[in-house]
Amino acid sequence: MARPYWSGNVQISLVSFSVSLYVATESKSQISFHQISRRTGERIRHQKVLESAAESREAATAVESDEIVKGYEYRKGQYVIIEPNELENLRVPSKHTIGISQFVDVADLAPMFVEKPYFVTPENDMSAEAFNVVRQALVDTGKAAIGKVAFSGREHVFALVPVGKDSPGLMGYTLRYEYELRKQEDYFKDIKQPPVPADSLQLAEMLIERMSSKLDMNKFEDGYETAVKALVEAKVNNMPVPIDEAPKQRPSNVVNLMDALRKSIGSETRPTAAKKPVKSVKESPAKGIGIVKAPAKSAKRKSA
Secondary structure, three states: OOOOOEEEEEEEOOEEEEEEEEEOOOOOOOOOOOOEOOOOOOEOOOOOOOHHHHHHOOOOOOOOHHHOOEEEEEEOOEEEEEOHHHHHOOOOHHHOEEEOOEEEEHHHOOHHHEEEEEEEEEOOHHHHHHHHHHHHHHHHHOEEEEEEEEEOOEEEEEEEEEOOOOOOOEEEEEEOOHHHOOOOHHHHOOOOOOOOOHHHHHHHHHHHHHHOOOOOHHHOOOHHHHHHHHHHHHHHOOOOOOOOOOOOOOOOOOOOHHHHHHHHHHHOOOOOOOOOOOOOOOOOOOOOOOOOOOOOOOOOOOOO
């Protein structure tokens, strides 16, 4: 198994147990680009140089890595140097312990706040009992545990969510702070809200019902990567380069919505059992992140 990204304690009131976090995602893209000179075809290398040397446009000597430290600009052009050991010794309790401050319904974890997933396991056999009791309690109550954890140069709001009834593990999610999200009102305030005709709504709900199925992420592939591979293969073999087709003309707003809905339902040929017409759906709160199943392969360690 890969090395844990973070290890520490989970503290729930007087209950404490040790856990390990593993990064749950990894990049699978097989396409990567380098910067090269159009004239010579050589790869471009970047060097770190002093700002004064760069501004003078004269040949500059690269600064050695051991000379480079972090600096915080407290006034325009003036910096205070921060040493690595000073950052390591910051007094942040959540560097070592995820202190659970509350429990919320899983449905209340709005997707817009979810940032990055982690696999959470007990750090050792001694912690397994408390870990399993808490995990089962979260499953039975449909709750997520909310706390804070510090790594990767910042303190994160952190959610612990059970994977499901049949899995012994937990998922951890770093959450965005409220102030990191732009105000949705700035984008939604000008949306017009014409009346919704009942017949159009019923057809739209029928279309949704016919096209509904269980989400299977294995069905999705990166079409951009596929296209880049085709482009590279064509250029390597001196073949015609694939060119994007001209975009189809955008549909006019005067298209009859009822006709479009009827045709859409007619073109959806997937067999479905006969059902009564779907009733109008009342507005309901946004669903949360839901339960996820962990892939079999463990993730490699990456920076968050």
